[in-house]
Amino acid sequence: DIQMTQSPSALSTSVGDRVTITCRASQSIDSWLAWYQQKPGKAPKLLIYMASNLQSGVPSRFSGSGSGTEFTLTISSLEPDDFATYYCQQYHILWTFGQGTKVEIK
Amino acid sequence: EVRLVESGGGLVQPGGSLRLSCSASGFTFSTFWMHWVRQAPGKGLEWLSRINSDGTNQRYVDSVKGRFAISRDNAKNTLHLQMNSLRAEDTAIYYCARDDNGAHDHWGQGTLVTVSS
Numbered sequence: 643d644i645q646m647t648q649s650p651s652a653l654s655t656s657v658g659d660r661v662t663i664t665c666r667a668s669q670s671i672d673s674w675l676a677w678y679q680q681k682p683g684k685a686p687k688l689l690i691y692m693a694s695n696l697q698s699g700v701p702s703r704f705s706g707s708g709s710g711t712e713f714t715l716t717i718s719s720l721e722p723d724d725f726a727t728y729y730c731q732q733y734h735i736l737w738t739f740g741q742g743t744k745v746e747i748k
Numbered sequence: 749e750v751r752l753v754e755s756g757g758g759l760v761q762p763g764g765s766l767r768l769s770c771s772a773s774g775f776t777f778s779t780f781w782m783h784w785v786r787q788a789p790g791k792g793l794e795w796l797s798r799i800n801s802d803g804t805n806q807r808y809v810d811s812v813k814g815r816f817a818i819s820r821d822n823a824k825n826t827l828h829l830q831m832n833s834l835r836a837e838d839t840a841i842y843y844c845a846r847d848d849n850g851a852h853d854h855w856g857q858g859t860l861v862t863v864s865s
Contacts, residue, residue: 643810676851678793685843685855686785686793697853729793733850736807737783737795 644668644732648740654748661717663743665730670710674734677706677715680742681726689728690715720745750774750854752844757859764834764863770827770844770856778802778822781847784829786840787858794840797829798847812838834863 645668655661665675673693678686688697690706693713703718717724725747730740756768770782784796797818798807806818817830827844839862845852 674850678852680793685857686852687855688848688851688853691849691851691853697851731793731795731851736809737798737850739793739795742792 644671644735644738646730646732646738646740648728648730648743650743651741652744652746654746655720656748657720657722659720661720661724661745663715663728663730663745665708665713665715665740667711667713667732667734671732671734673709674732675706675708675713676731676733677704678729678731679724679726680729686729717745750846752846752854752856754842754844754856754859757842757861759862759864760834761865762835762863765830765832766834766861768829768831768842768844768859768861770829772825772827772844772846775846777820777825782818782820782827783845783847783852784816784818784827785843785845785852785855786838786861787843788837788840791840796842799827831861834861836863839863 647666675693677690680686694706705716727742727744751773753771783798799818803820815833819828841858843858844856846854
């Protein structure tokens with residue numbers, strides 16, 4: 643089974659800050675990685691697919707990078723609507739989510 | 749507009765069964781793989797199962813293999829999850845999601861399953 647580990651588990655930050663979340667896979671997954679945003683009481687929303695491709699309608703302040711076993715999600719300038727929990731997911735072999743990163747207001 | 753609506757959740761006793769449904773609209777359901785994902789209260793997301801477009805191939809996470817069965821009715825644009833031998837740890841919100849080249853591009857609003865005596 644492929645395990646996905648996100649860091650940090652939570653971070654406190656401010657509007658306008660640059661935010662970087664890391665996701666590591668237990669083995670190479672090439673670029674078969676997605677990022678999702680979830681707000682309380684809502685379903686997840688796809689942000690990034692194939693590690694670096696922005697889903698239609700997602701603001702350009704979100705970006706993804708990486709390949710193999712290490713990946714990052716970057717929010718270039720945090721906006722109030724971005725406070726949420728973010729999950730990575732591999733889909734190289736079956737599907738596995740990371741444990742999530744909660745982005746909170748400082 | 750793509751729409752996925754889950755139903756069938758509720759309270760069930762340990763060892764019991766439940767069948768979830770996901771009604772799809774706004775796209776050609778029969779051409780997409782579909783998934784079930786769950787989220788226990790206050791916890792993260794867990795992928796459960798995937799079915800291919802014609803329903804002939806299924807995959808499961810180990811924790812539900814042999815207890816849960818995914819199926820679909822393309823004539824009715826509906827996805828199902830039959831859940832048997834339910835345990836307290838199966839308590840969660842269950843989401844259906846559409847597959848777009850592996851990623852889940854559309855999700856339903858979820859249905860809550862509570863396993864308790």
